[in-house]
Amino acid sequence: MLVKSQVKYIQSLSQKKFRDEEGVFVAEGPKIINELLAGNGAIPAAVYATTEWIKDNTAIISKHGTENFHEISYQELERISFLSTPNDVLAVFKKPLFDQEINPAQSLILVLDTIQDPGNLGTIIRCADWFGIKQIICNTGSADNFNPKVVQSTMASVARVEVIYTDLIRFLADYGGVQVYAAALNGKPLSEFRSIDHGILIVGNESKGISEEVMAFSTDCVTIPRFGKAESLNAAVATGIILSGFRS
Amino acid sequence: MLVKSQVKYIQSLSQKKFRDEEGVFVAEGPKIINELLAGNGAIPAAVYATTEWIKDNTAIISKHGTENFHEISYQELERISFLSTPNDVLAVFKKPLFDQEINPAQSLILVLDTIQDPGNLGTIIRCADWFGIKQIICNTGSADNFNPKVVQSTMASVARVEVIYTDLIRFLADYGGVQVYAAALNGKPLSEFRSIDHGILIVGNESKGISEEVMAFSTDCVTIPRFGKAESLNAAVATGIILSGFRS
Numbered sequence: 001m002l003v004k005s006q007v008k009y010i011q012s013l014s015q016k017k018f019r020d021e022e023g024v025f026v027a028e029g030p031k032i033i034n035e036l037l038a039g040n041g042a043i044p045a046a047v048y049a050t051t052e053w054i055k056d057n058t059a060i061i062s063k064h065g066t067e068n069f070h071e072i073s074y075q076e077l078e079r080i081s082f083l084s085t086p087n088d089v090l091a092v093f094k095k096p097l098f099d100q101e102i103n104p105a106q107s108l109i110l111v112l113d114t115i116q117d118p119g120n121l122g123t124i125i126r127c128a129d130w131f132g133i134k135q136i137i138c139n140t141g142s143a144d145n146f147n148p149k150v151v152q153s154t155m156a157s158v159a160r161v162e163v164i165y166t167d168l169i170r171f172l173a174d175y176g177g178v179q180v181y182a183a184a185l186n187g188k189p190l191s192e193f194r195s196i197d198h199g200i201l202i203v204g205n206e207s208k209g210i211s212e213e214v215m216a217f218s219t220d221c222v223t224i225p226r227f228g229k230a231e232s233l234n235a236a237v238a239t240g241i242i243l244s245g246f247r248s
Numbered sequence: 249m250l251v252k253s254q255v256k257y258i259q260s261l262s263q264k265k266f267r268d269e270e271g272v273f274v275a276e277g278p279k280i281i282n283e284l285l286a287g288n289g290a291i292p293a294a295v296y297a298t299t300e301w302i303k304d305n306t307a308i309i310s311k312h313g314t315e316n317f318h319e320i321s322y323q324e325l326e327r328i329s330f331l332s333t334p335n336d337v338l339a340v341f342k343k344p345l346f347d348q349e350i351n352p353a354q355s356l357i358l359v360l361d362t363i364q365d366p367g368n369l370g371t372i373i374r375c376a377d378w379f380g381i382k383q384i385i386c387n388t389g390s391a392d393n394f395n396p397k398v399v400q401s402t403m404a405s406v407a408r409v410e411v412i413y414t415d416l417i418r419f420l421a422d423y424g425g426v427q428v429y430a431a432a433l434n435g436k437p438l439s440e441f442r443s444i445d446h447g448i449l450i451v452g453n454e455s456k457g458i459s460e461e462v463m464a465f466s467t468d469c470v471t472i473p474r475f476g477k478a479e480s481l482n483a484a485v486a487t488g489i490i491l492s493g494f495r496s
Binding site for chain 1: 404474492
């Protein structure tokens with residue numbers, strides 16, 4: 001059974017301020033939660049699930065210790081869910097801890113200049129995970145990677161890709177001396193960039209692109225050749241296409 | 249000023265049934281609407297805009313005939329908008345008419361097996377437009393391309409890419425004899441597919457992939473090589489990456 005204070009606590013986690021204070025985030029649905037619990041370094045603080053999910057996942061539950069798993073009714077799940085159609089299980093996870101050096105001379109780092117749409121950020125994180133990118137740098141005006149909508153779009157990649165929020169200008173000034181690729185509409189075609197496994201790739205805001213001050217740090221502009229009439233590509237799609245090109 | 253019947257009419261257009269009966273769809277915001285009005289074959293049935301938008305777009309208005317443009321207050325816009333933050337202008341457009349033969353022996357056609365998320369479908373339509381794909385075939389269980397959320401994600405590509413809803417099995421049986429590429433996790437790497445400008449590309453459902461019956465028509469399975477740990481890619485991102493590979 002759910003008590004009032006639990007409902008209030010989970011609802012408060014829709015706000016970044018409380019997520020930061022508590023060092024936790026919320027994920028929902030068997031697909032994401034089971035992957036996170038299967039051993040991706042994500043530690044559950046509390047899992048609220050229907051009888052069905054509990055029955056199907058006894059091995060996972062005993063692995064993590066039964067004390068953190070709470071059986072609730074679907075009606076109770078509806079009270080705590082951030083989804084319009086709640087999906088069997090909701091979990092509060094401790095934010096993952098990453099202990100990895102930032103070194104664009106050795107690995108490819110993705111820099112996002114103000115990605116504001118939570119779905120786009122989540123999809124970019126998932127995509128970065130697919131292509132083996134381990135670190136994303138965002139400026140402080142971007143969506144929060146632990147926002148419930150972002151978490152849902154990452155699938156379980158939220159626990160595998162480190163997202164660092166900082167001043168991009170300072171970051172780029174500190175980590176200069178490497179190739180800095182900027183996604184732009186008037187650069188060299190993507191096919192000229194092959195086997196790129198280190199450096200920095202900058203992707204810009206959904207409507208404004210990359211700001212002038214950030215663009216000043218770029219050493220190469222990368223363009224996805226256009227064959228039709230769309231004015232632009234979705235930011236997550238563009239990121240995926242460029243990362244795929246870089247890895248080929 | 250808005251009258252009650254106009255509010256009711258526009259609200260009814262959130263439903264596919266009424267959009268189909270009326271042969272119209274709704275778009276919102278200056279970015280999409282101005283592009284549609286700039287001459288992409290989209291004919292406005294009624295445009296509702298704030299004083300500001302009206303002032304900034306006198307040339308567009310006189311081009312299309314002033315009788316279809318209605319100046320309304322922001323409060324009135326809030327009553328008809330499908331967005332949480334209404335954006336200066338909402339327009340009802342007549343659905344575009346396409347008069348093009350389906351010929352996968354000459355051009356690349358995209359087949360979507362049950363894409364259900366409106367944002368994904370819209371992003372795929374926009375992406376198809378970027379890569380010069382003019383026709384998308386969806387089965388009837390897919391999101392409707394004129395759903396307001398889909399329209400917003402397409403940007404203005406909704407007017408340039410024809411989306412046909414039909415039985416995929418019958419379609420694939422009728423248009424056989426060409427290469428049929430299926431996006432899958434266990435196929436040949438994308439880099440083996442270059443300069444592909446005709447045939448059929450099938451992309452599957454967000455969680456279930458391509459159904460067995462549809463997959464039976466494929467002649468080649470295409471895989472985007474994975475370098476990290478994500479279990480899958482977002483359907484729109486995967487479509488973009490494959491189309492980019494096919495065009496390179």
